[in-house]
Amino acid sequence: MQERPYSQAAENNKVPILAVLQKHCQAPGTLLEIGAGTGQHAAWLSGRLPHLHWQPSDMAANLPHIRQWQSDPGSRALPPIELDVAAQWPAGPFDYLFTANTFHIMAASLVEICIREGCRHLADRGKFLVYGPFNYDGQYTSDSNRQFDQWLKDVDDNRGIRDQEWVVEQFAREQRRLLADHEMPANNRLLVFGD
Numbered sequence: 112m113q114e115r116p117y118s119q120a121a122e123n124n125k126v127p128i129l130a131v132l133q134k135h136c137q138a139p140g141t142l143l144e145i146g147a148g149t150g151q152h153a154a155w156l157s158g159r160l161p162h163l164h165w166q167p168s169d170m171a172a173n174l175p176h177i178r179q180w181q182s183d184p185g186s187r188a189l190p191p192i193e194l195d196v197a198a199q200w201p202a203g204p205f206d207y208l209f210t211a212n213t214f215h216i217m218a219a220s221l222v223e224i225c226i227r228e229g230c231r232h233l234a235d236r237g238k239f240l241v242y243g244p245f246n247y248d249g250q251y252t253s254d255s256n257r258q259f260d261q262w263l264k265d266v267d268d269n270r271g272i273r274d275q276e277w278v279v280e281q282f283a284r285e286q287r288r289l290l291a292d293h294e295m296p297a298n299n300r301l302l303v304f305g306d
């Protein structure tokens with residue numbers, strides 16, 4: 112079997128992410144994960160949140176990786192589906208949306224679409240959880256985030272760490288507000304939006 116892709120960051124952050132999901136996703140329901148990447152979060156988190164139907168999604172090229180991780184004992188994730196946030200979304204509504212480390216990879220215009228379409232596919236009283244690095248008051252929260260942002264822009268100048276306030280504004284346009292902003296390891300945050 113071909114060696115499956117592996118993200119050390121996903122291994123490092125899965126336990127703290129679980130703690131936040133356990134707090135904010137207590138009611139049973141369906142969770143759509145956007146930009147699931149390797150599929151490590153889907154495989155591990157789904158097994159520890161058995162009251163959730165965990166639906167991983169990503170661009171088509173990543174679906175084979177996600178399927179490989181799903182064969183892990185303990186994974187309860189549903190088979191992954193293709194979702195480019197700029198294209199057709201699955202019908203929904205979803206009780207929860209979760210995305211990790213995607214807002215600095217997508218161009219800002221795609222982040223806007225992701226938030227708008229995500230909110231429109233979110234159930235009433237649903238929650239949208241966003242993990243990743245953010246700037247506050249136009250400032251980096253660490254030197255490592257500053258260096259990371261420079262590296263992202265060197266690769267593609269549409270990429271970059273977003274301002275938390277700008278993200279909050281995009282959600283406000285869809286009548287969703289910031290319910291919580293959790294400090295996470297390695298200068299990341301987990302933002303929770305709802306109504």
Ligand SMILES: C[S@@+](CC[C@H](N)C(=O)[O-])C[C@H]1O[C@@H](n2cnc3c(N)ncnc32)[C@H](O)[C@@H]1O
Pocket residue numbers: 118121145146147148149169170173194195196197210211212213216217221
């Ligand atoms: C840095 S990876 C993060 C993967 C995983 N969530 C994690 O935390 O390890 C960024 C992910 O965003 C996805 N992505 C980028 N543009 C996207 C788009 N337009 N629609 C959906 N996913 C997208 C990529 O395919 C990739 O899986």
